[in-house]
Amino acid sequence: MTSFQALRLHDGKPEPARRIETLQPGDLSPGNVLIEVAYSSINHKDALAAHGRNGIIRQFPRIGGIDLTAASPLRMTRASRPATRSSCTALASA
Numbered sequence: 001m002t003s004f005q006a007l008r009l010h011d012g013k014p015e016p017a018r019r020i021e022t023l024q025p026g027d028l029s030p031g032n033v034l035i036e037v038a039y040s041s042i043n044h045k046d047a048l049a050a051h052g053r054n055g056i057i058r059q060f061p062r063i064g065g066i067d068l069t070a071a072s073p074l075r076m077t078r079a080s081r082p083a084t085r086s087s088c089t090a091l092a093s094a
Contacts, residue, residue, distance in 0.1 A: 011060035015052035
């Protein structure tokens, strides 16, 4: 995998700046796991975070959208095990 698109939230006033960006795996913070995503969505809490409500995001930049259906992890930590199709919740920092 050479690149992927993500809804990335950057610090801004009065609310975070929101952009769809093309990122490289190296743009992610250490310890993040890359997942081959089949379907994704923006839920209510994501929308609140994207508009700077309720202090949900305390550190920027962040990748929004935590609900997804995944085929399998692309990069795993030592504690991770290979997975089959599943749904999961994830929070990525980048």
